[in-house]
Amino acid sequence: MSRLPRYTFWSLQFRKLHSSHIATLSFPSSFSTSTPRSPATPPIHVGLTEYAGRGVFASRRISAGELIHTAQPIVSHPSLSSLHTVCYFCLRKLPSSAPSLEAPQTVSFCSTQCEQQSKASQNRLANKSTSRASIVCKDGMGLKYPLLVKRLACQVISGVVSSDVLDILQPEISSSDRISKMKKEFALLKSTFEDSDFGSEQMPFLTEEWYAGVLARIRINAFRIELAIGSYEDLLSLAAASVEAEAAVGNAVYVLPSLYNHDCDPNVNIVWIENVDAKVKALRDIEEGEELRICYIDASMDYKARETILYEGFGFHCNCLRCESKD
Template identity: 60%
Template sequence: MAAGALLRRRGWKGSRGGLITPVSIFSGFSTGTEGDDVVSEKTTACASPPPIHVSITEEAGRGVFASRPIGAGDVIHTASPVVAHPSPSLLSKVCFYCLRRSCGGSRDLRYFCSDECRMKSEGFLEWEKKICWSAFDSHCIDQGLKYPFLVKRLACMVITGRVSPDILDILQPSILHQDMISKMEEEFELLKQAFLKAHMEDSVISFLTKHWYLGVLARIRINAFRVETVGASYEDLLDLASSSVMADSGVGNAVYMLPSFYNHDCDPNTHIMWINNADAKVKALRDIKTGEDLRICYIDASMDREARQSILYHGFGFQCHCPREGPFVRPVQISNRTSDICQTNRTARTEA
């Protein structure tokens, strides 16, 4: 890894080119082949696996590939987030659990769209209510930070036993330079102090070390998706505009497992969409052949070439040399996961 990186790469063991399909990667997924109407919301024991597999290649490292032909417009699979958090400016207008928009807002500090979402939130919500987050939240909002809120929620989920502290270790971390680390250390101290002031037992928060915080945040930075559900009204559009001004942009952010393994292309063959909540749907943009690499676009593909290159280089650690970018030039090795044809495992926008 390049100089200045804090964390070493952590991933699956296996020979290059080998097929990797651990059961945990496909948990929380369902499939469909004729559009959104046939996609079940939850995976059942008898549900067929997605028409894809994860493999390691010499050119791009880890990637997602079609295991059979996929037709244009097919929903390849859906995915529920490992962790999600609403945008701070929309807490009373977006479900605290699934990020579904409310019909008219809520008077409560935290809005839930259903009793089911409230019940599913009971574990981490209990601790989020008990602890005073004012210093941590104010710092993040003032600095325009969104990903530390995901770390906060993940920490509460770990405390309640809903997830393991190493749940995100399989994901690729970003490169952390010293100036970034210094800022993150300040966030960590505010988070840790919030737990300590709540008189949490040391054994309960023993996982909450600086190394854990930096490791989780390094993975969230390049694997979190900005969730943008379909707006249903004029008020929804106003909320989106407001959250964009406040650097939240979208209803919230979420981290997924399998979608995080999709490589990038400026002319992708798949895209990810959200209809009413944080459950992501991966859809084919054109006919896809068996064995073809499934790719999404990490950025706004309508931007000009210079803007795309700049964001991909500084935000995701690689130079794009796909056909849209012009003649092939071997990319500069600025991280441990670059490729010759604009492929990488970074699947989110970087922190502002």
């Protein structure tokens, strides 16, 4: 997400990429979570804002309740608590069943298609990475972001994506303490690959510098995936979908959704209905040329709480109308 108030370098990077029509980027069907088809061009475009770098703008008038676009992730991974209750590939909820005692760490898929799309290298590493979870947690590092890096590395090795696929996204500015933790995490990741018989010739990109750069982008751009109850058509409202969501089933990183800037009184919302595909819908009427903004945090929090979380978690002070009035 474009989460810092002004970032000159990334503004320049965007100008270089503007001619590539980033708003209509498509990704290889090999890791699509639905049947490939040719979607209509969404009614939005990406441009530069005055204070927040890149932003997403309406190309025409958008009506309240309109589905603006659906986005598939570059990379996703289920949370450890959901590892045996959701599809390992698309994060769709699996039918309720008791976990296997013979193979408690075996991952599952919701369909043959998802199983096939999950590359062989990912399957080889699935159990390896989860078996090391206790080691990482004991070190106090946390696991959700390193697991996303692990899966991305698998996709690079498999040829699904390039090693620089996340370069367009803005990274966080890492503290010295976090950099120290990154080094430990990188050593763990590399040993996991080596234990799975991957040679250095298969992963020349896997360096400490690559890991640090990817993790810095994932940390500030990863979305927490909460599957809304019921089908898309049955949802009474986007607000209800957010409030009535089940516990998070995983995390994912996208391109276009990561370019939406923040507002404590957003005009669009992102929900996940059945799987990891993100659906962006208008919360109110939006005029042509108006910037589309999402809320990065719980919008029901008071001003002080929002100010603290946005600064400590995302590195900026919000100057939206709601915060200006200290609502």
